[in-house]
Amino acid sequence: xxxxxxxxxxxxxxxxxxxxxxxxxxxxxxxxxxxxxxxxxxxxxxxxxxxxxxxxxxxxxxxxxxxxxxxxxxxxxxxxxxxxxxxxxxxxxxxxxxxxxxxxxxxxxxxxxxxxxxxxxxxxxxxxxxxxxxxxxxxxxxxxxxxxxxxxxxxxxxxxxxxxxxxxxxxxxxxxxxxxxxxxxxxxxxxxxxxxxxxxxxxxxxxxxxxxxxxxxxxxxxxxxxxxxxxxxxxxxxxxxxxxxxxxxxxxxxxxxxxxxxxxxxxxxxxxxxxxxxxxxxxxxxxxxxxxxxxxxxxxxxxxxxxxxxxxxxxxxxxxxxxxxxxxxxxxxxxxxxxxxxxxxxxxxxxxxxxxxxxxxxxxxxxxxxxxxxxxxxxxxxxxxxxxxxxxxxxxxxxxxxxxxxxxxxxxxxxxxxxxxxxxxxxxxxxxxxxxxxx
Ligand code: SF4
Ligand code: SF4
Numbered sequence: 001x002x003x004x005x006x007x008x009x010x011x012x013x014x015x016x017x018x019x020x021x022x023x024x025x026x027x028x029x030x031x032x033x034x035x036x037x038x039x040x041x042x043x044x045x046x047x048x049x050x051x052x053x054x055x056x057x058x059x060x061x062x063x064x065x066x067x068x069x070x071x072x073x074x075x076x077x078x079x080x081x082x083x084x085x086x087x088x089x090x091x092x093x094x095x096x097x098x099x100x101x102x103x104x105x106x107x108x109x110x111x112x113x114x115x116x117x118x119x120x121x122x123x124x125x126x127x128x129x130x131x132x133x134x135x136x137x138x139x140x141x142x143x144x145x146x147x148x149x150x151x152x153x154x155x156x157x158x159x160x161x162x163x164x165x166x167x168x169x170x171x172x173x174x175x176x177x178x179x180x181x182x183x184x185x186x187x188x189x190x191x192x193x194x195x196x197x198x199x200x201x202x203x204x205x206x207x208x209x210x211x212x213x214x215x216x217x218x219x220x221x222x223x224x225x226x227x228x229x230x231x232x233x234x235x236x237x238x239x240x241x242x243x244x245x246x247x248x249x250x251x252x253x254x255x256x257x258x259x260x261x262x263x264x265x266x267x268x269x270x271x272x273x274x275x276x277x278x279x280x281x282x283x284x285x286x287x288x289x290x291x292x293x294x295x296x297x298x299x300x301x302x303x304x305x306x307x308x309x310x311x312x313x314x315x316x317x318x319x320x321x322x323x324x325x326x327x328x329x330x331x332x333x334x335x336x337x338x339x340x341x342x343x344x345x346x347x348x349x350x351x352x353x354x355x356x357x358x359x360x361x362x363x364x365x366x367x368x369x370x371x372x373x374x375x376x377x378x379x380x381x382x383x384x385x386x387x388x389x390x391x392x393x394x395x396x397x398x399x400x401x402x403x404x405x406x407x408x409x410x411x412x413x414x415x416x417x418x419x420x421x422x423x424x425x426x427x428x429x430x431x432x433x434x435x436x437x438x439x
Contacts, residue, residue, distance in 0.1 A: 018297040030303070034342040044069070057108060091334070159191045175299045285304065293322025308325075
């Protein structure tokens with residue numbers, strides 16, 4: 001089979017051996033969970049509970065307020081001890097519901113869905129996904145119900161199921177593909193029904209041949225196909241994935257809707273299936289705990305709101321020389337300063353390693369490597385210079401807003417120039433100026 005890909009990108013060491021063969025284990029629920037009311041792209045949810053309330057497992061404790069928002073649910077049964085600001089792995093403290101776990105896991109609802117899930121209408125599917133607070137589990141945490149609601153003038157032809165997991169070290173999606181392929185495909189089929197798409201394509205990188213073979217077998221029962229993609233970073237970035245599979249380019253500032261596509265991560269597809277077939281809210285997810293700094297790397301099913309500390313302790317703790325802790329992948333993840341932050345819906349991994357010796361930044365030697373490797377075909381060296389000297393008009397004209405912050409340019413730069421920093425600064429300044437103008 002021909003292996004598909006896009007131009008440029010990089011191939012950092014994969015480092016997946018730490019956990020690729022580790023089956024998913026369930027982490028025992030902690031004594032206390034802190035569940036942030038903002039764990040998704042958009043506005044925070046509004047709290048529905050207060051100190052002293054008893055809650056059940058799966059009970060809605062925060063209601064979505066706007067289209068771009070998602071409801072949040074309790075991941076244990078027990079007593080609410082506070083609704084207050086708490087540390088968040090995104091950086092700033094965020095209002096969160098703290099609950100002591102009574103260890104009972106009393107379910108909020110035990111009524112089983114009796115109707116055939118595939119007989120639901122598109123609107124019923126969207127409604128159930130919305131009720132369950134499902135968001136994209138690849139890291140971006142975009143509300144899934146919004147992705148399943150394409151505008152009327154943008155018909156959807158293809159659902160792409162993203163099984164690339166192109167970030168080094170992470171293997172949680174890989175394990176889900178090995179251990180729950182039917183659930184993923186059933187979720188993909190529901191996404192197809194909800195959007196009116198004609199077909200499903202499951203994209204899997206060629207370093208996950210075992211998963212590819214399983215899906216090739218299982219896809220026979222669905223209107224779809226499985227495609228093998230070159231192992232390359234960022235193969236799983238939406239725009240690159242769409243181009244690799246369909247040779248369609250999402251326009252600047254546009255969305256996959258614009259080219260007739262909806263992309264869902266494999267974990268999200270499984271969450272869609274559970275939301276629609278069982279009414280199960282998104283209160284737990286699979287994460288990889290990995291890196292040279294973790295004593296016993298694992299793939300774990302973890303309740304949302306579990307402190308990182310509990311997760312890391314279950315994996316034997318941190319090694320003595322582990323001084324970098326990251327949520328997500330090593331390329332696009334967020335550095336953490338404390339283990340006292342909760343797992344959120346967007347936590348795909350908790351990684352730790354020993355920091356390399358600090359390296360100095362040198363002047364640009366105009367080697368062009370950042371240009372050769374940028375998957376969005378930008379000119380990072382030039383863009384960084386425009387932003388540094390505050391020429392935002394030129395930076396925008398040269399496409400800084402198309403930067404997906406993948407980090408390829410910075411990874412490859414021999415002068416160690418913090419290119420991603422300059423891209424972020426440029427994007428933020430331009431967006432802020434635009435918002436001020438339109439206010
Ligand atoms: S400029 Fe942006 S999109 Fe291009 S390599 Fe750098 S971070 Fe990635
Ligand atoms: S990779 Fe670094 S040194 Fe080379 S052109 Fe780009 S910014 Fe300059």
